Amino acid sequence: MNIIGIKELQTNPGKLSQSFGNDEYLLITRRGKPVGVALPFSSGLMEHGLQPWMALKAFENGDLSLGQLAESLGKNKADTLEMLGQLKIPVASYDLQEDLDAVEKLLAS
Numbered sequence: 001m002n003i004i005g006i007k008e009l010q011t012n013p014g015k016l017s018q019s020f021g022n023d024e025y026l027l028i029t030r031r032g033k034p035v036g037v038a039l040p041f042s043s044g045l046m047e048h049g050l051q052p053w054m055a056l057k058a059f060e061n062g063d064l065s066l067g068q069l070a071e072s073l074g075k076n077k078a079d080t081l082e083m084l085g086q087l088k089i090p091v092a093s094y095d096l097q098e099d100l101d102a103v104e105k106l107l108a109s
Contacts, residue, residue, distance in 0.1 A: 002015075002019055002024055002025075002026050002027070003026070003027045003029060004016075004026050004027070004028055004029070005028075005029050005030065005031075005032075006028060006029070006030050006035070009026075009028060016038055019038070019040070020038075020040040023040055024040070025037055025038060025039045025040065026038040051072070052072075052073055055069055055072040055073060056069070056087070056089065059084075059089070060089055062093075066080060066081070066091065
């Protein structure tokens with residue numbers, strides 16, 4: 001593993017290509033604290049870790065449905081829901097205040 005600061009990466013982007021060429025990854029830091037990782041692309045990476053992470057992120061962002069997430073992870077929906085609970089990833093996102101306002105409006109009618 002190589003460590004590189006953001007400023008160094010900006011001034012010497014060739015280090016990124018060099019690391020990828022050597023099939024190494026870079027830990028990117030800002031003021032000595034890790035902020036990211038740059039990885040060379042490979043099918044093994046996709047199959048053993050990055051693909052599930054990307055699918056979970058896509059679900060969190062609303063880009064994948066629960067069914068699509070389950071399919072991409074090779075799980076059924078019940079197992080996927082359990083996993084999301086363990087990871088503390090919300091299954092639904094809504095504005096509680098909006099719902100309370102709607103109920104109040106209905107009650108006032």
